[in-house]
Amino acid sequence: MATSAALWGYRDEFGDAFGRTYFRRFGPGVASSVGIGTYLGEPTAAVDDASREAIGLALRSGVNHVDTAVNYRAGRAERVVGEAVRDSPIDREAIVVATKGGFLPFDGDRPDDPAAYVRERFLDTGIVAREDLANGAHAIAPGYLEWSLDRSLERLGLDAIDCYYVHNPETQLAVRPAAAVYDQLEAAFEVLERRRVAGDIGGYGVATWHAFRVAEDDDRYLSLAEILARAEAAGKAVGPDDDHGFDAIQLPFNVAMADAFTRSNQRPPSAPQDDSRVSTLEFAHEAGLSVVTSASIGQGDLAVDGAIPADVDATLAGETPAQRAINFARSAPGVTASLVGSTDLDHVRENVAAGTFDPLGASAFDSVFE
Template structure:
């Protein structure tokens, strides 16, 4: 697991090579505000090799935040992350490793009959109950999440991960009430509190696509205030103290998907807040939760000239469109780290170099939306 000494030691290796606030507080130490994601790519040996090389290069170059999930690339992404960590010339304790559980993973390739695969691999052995499934592919019962965590540790070849996310809990809203989903999250958090106490996870979080950025009356909306309340209850129930391990939220954020900053859709953490609802980013900042952005350059769509509106583009530092788009995400108040996935070494270098430019200050970022 990452340690304070090793995380700060990693940061100190690079001295002043990066811009101000490139390394930001996370967990016991600091983490790079550019992280490498592992979502995209076909489940093939060729992509495995390219991904492994890209992750190793990122780790050598100033990126000490790697994000993956049990289901990414049919389970191959976690194996590749583990191989890259073992091959890279640095201590595992200097890297924040995050993974996710929720979607039922395939085993190396997409089966010809996914429904039969789920039935044979998950339902019949009793790993999941059919009633716990949403869209035939998602579950978040404590037993399933613990099963998923154990398999993730095996694929990664690690004793522990630094952050384990409950993956897209809003998926469950397709088959059960919002209240039932909150209850399920609390039960999941209690299981993760026990695994935190056992030393298998450093912290846990919630990774979403829609839940925290859509309108309050949206079908896939979840309240950050209620999610935090359920984590507090889980921490109190498990003990030995009343602390809790909910440390991070992950959500999409970029210049074309800025809802997490612009939409006021969450009750403020402070009691009696006279200003009414706040944005997801504001809530997280006030509550002390780290925010990790996914789709930080729109999965490549914002890496071309003209994709970022000219008036916004002109305010951002960076030599390329991808760097400026990434620096927009890194500039948002409350953001800890922005993920970018790539299997191209040149793109890794380009993304890392974005961190040599200073992000916008809070006032300048606010001005973008005036």
């Protein structure tokens, strides 16, 4: 698991090569504000090899935040992340490894009949109860999350995971009311609190797509205040003290998807009973939560000339559109790290180099939306 001393040591080794605030508070220490993601790519040996090499290069170049999930690339992404971390000359304790559980994973490739696979692998074996499924492939019931976390540790080949996310809990809103989803999350958090006490994870959070970006009356909306309250209750229920390990949220954020900054849809933690609202980024900052952005370059759509509006592009530092897109995401007040996935070594170098440029200050970022 990552430790404070090792994380700060990594910062001391690489920090002089980067711009202002490149390393930011995360977990027990600090981590790079550019992270490497592992979502995209076919489940093939060739992509495995390319991804392993890309992660290794990133770790040796000043990126020590690696993000994956149990279901990415049909379950292969976690194996590759673990291999890259174990093979790296960088101390394991200097690397933040994050993964997620929620979607039912395949086992190395995509089956011809996914529904039959789910039935035979998960339902018939009792790993998942049919009533816990949403959209045929998502579950966050305590027993399933226990199973999923164990599989993640096995695939990664690591003793512990630094940040474990409950993956897209808003998926459950398709089959049950919000109150029941919050109950599910509290039960899930109790599992994760026990695993935190046992030393299997350093902390946990939720990784979302829609939940924190949409309006309150949207069917996909979840309240961050309610989720945090459920984590606090889980911490009290499990002990050994009244603390909890809910440390981070993950959501998409880029110049074309800036809702987490522009939409005031969360009740502020300092005054949860009044009628005021703040953005998700402001809520997270006030609550002391780390925010990790996914889709930081729009899965490549923002890495081409002209994709960023010209007036915004002119305010951003970076030699390439991809670097300026990354620096937009990193500049948002409250953002801890921005994830960018790549298996191309030149793209990895380009993404890492984005961190050599300073992000916008808070007032300059605000002015983008005026």
